[in-house]
Amino acid sequence: MRATQLDTAATLRDGLNERALVTDRRREQMLLFGLCTPAVLLILIIIFVPIGWLSWLSLFDDAGRLGWDNYARLVEQPSYIKTFKTTFQVSLVVTIVDVLLGYPLAYMLSQMPRRAAGICMIFVILPFWTSVLVRTYAWLVILQRTGLVNEWLTGLGLVAEPVQLVHSFLGVVIGMSHVLLPFLVLPLYASMRAIDRDLLRAAMNLGASPTAAFWRVFFPLSLPGLAAGVVLIFVLCLGFFVTPTLMGGGRVIMWAMRMESTVSLYANWGAASALGVVLLVVTMGCLWIFSRLFGAENLVAKGLR
């Protein structure tokens, strides 16, 4: 590229070099726009084309007639409503379990020296790098009727009969809570680390007991991180497939599993698409409610921003 000629004999009206500077700015803008374009196009294609196609498919019934039949069935058939309820139940319980497990964990990590916290963080993230399938099967092995937990329980004489731990609501919750825990701990840890320790010192100096300092100062300041984690987990739960399928053993049917069976069992693409669209809309709705509750900017944890 050739530098724009500096205009030494500028007229008074234009200001010295004004035109050259404007041209220069425009060229820079064009360059940046050009660099962004491929990525923007790619994102537009991979997000909007499939969604559009999905929505289009959902409007045709098995016979290929255009109409709202697929949606009407979701409301009319009680089994769909039950699946919908189960999905929300599981999501809610898993989120609560993860908050109860994850908050103390993140708190402990945030209070540890950075190095030690880094090492412990590996143990939180390590499972994260392992395939969901592998982790879920590991849980099956541990929790099944003849698994580790049941053998210990019966061996110790604590229970007479093996306890039903998998292929149940409990199993689904255990599996999903474990798989999703890092999604809560990571943003929460980041926001807790960002809390200045002097604030807690100040609180105690001003007469707050350690407990009061925690609830009046630390906890409110950790809420944005908690909100980010909760939203992430809840939304991921809504569409979760692998873990509930394996851990539920067909007894717990979630929304995504319903979609899969509609396609693979009945080959009804229209109905499956309708389920997909509904899930998407519900998820967006949840995100909207959360962003109204916590403020959109709080959904991305401090330190990750």
Place this chain on the structure above:
Amino acid sequence: MDADPLSLDEVAVARKTVVKIRTPDDRSPPLAIRKLSKRYGNTIALHDVNLDVRPGEFITLLGPSGSGKTTLLMILAGFVRPDSGSVKVGEEEILVTPPHKRNVGMVFQNYALFPHMNVFENIAFPLRQRRFDRREIAERVHRVLEMVQLTGLAERRVDQLSGGQRQRVALARAIVFEPRILLMDEPLSALDKKLREQMQIEIRHLHERLGMTTVYVTHDQREAITMSDRIAVMNLGRIIQMDTPERLYVGPRTRFVAEFIGESNLLPIEVDEVGARFCGRILKSCEKPIKTSAKQWLVIRPEKLSLLDGNVDNSSLNVFDGTVTEIIYQGESFLCCVRLNDGNNLTIRNYSRGEMLARIPSVGQPVRLGLSPEDTTVVHEDQ
């Protein structure tokens, strides 16, 4: 349990004891620190520190970073546990009292204002922890806001305040519950110079008004001199010298204190039976210096030196001859660097007044400097 209602006399007695806890004397009790030591691994943060703060006194811990001044403050606040020693507020040993029961106010270096509370809530925090009733809280917060000149900002969010305003809120929060002792950890270091100097005077005035026993930490010797009743100069975990600002400036005992407080020229001297010798000449001084085993130095403050006129009799002064190497003009004053004939360097400061300004020597010009005997101070090397 005895359910009898208290008689009026008993109520009066109970009231009196409550009142006694909050007498003005108790609000500014003396502070006595004895043989306080703290190690972090192999580094000694504090070594056998003794310090007495009188009731209502403003004490500054002054020292470079790593001198132990902040550690000492943290021990007073209860955030750091020392290895040994004693800290008494009045008659009470507070060393094992948890921070929230110490009733010691602290202003943090970065203010540590609670970002999720507004100004009012921040200042009300210590009062709420003490279960004051609503009316009293509102009353006290507004009184203290007035005191720090922030009336009308009670509803502001903390992040809408300027640095100086945050500083005032932090100060208000630390004094609103009338703590027995006020601690300040470099509270002005984040402010620009003008504001800092203004706040120094304001804090000083506030202290005069409230009469709270105050321990202030800074590494800025000017700030320490401006604000304190007494200054404890610290280095490497020890208090080197503790005195009033005037006496510290005029009579430093060691080289470290002389160099840390104010500007100083140091000239190596030999002390024998006759007196201090500098380049063979006997130093004229008010007190005869005492020989010590450590190396000794003559401290000369730049502003105490004068440029001598050849024609005037100066037999009563200590005289130094040399050549001007540099002139540094600084507005209200100028510095003149002189290389003495024996190779030592001296800096002299003169105020830019008419006759003095006319006599600024030029670089390379030979000059004669005079030092009055009462302006000589001899210090020894630190052990």
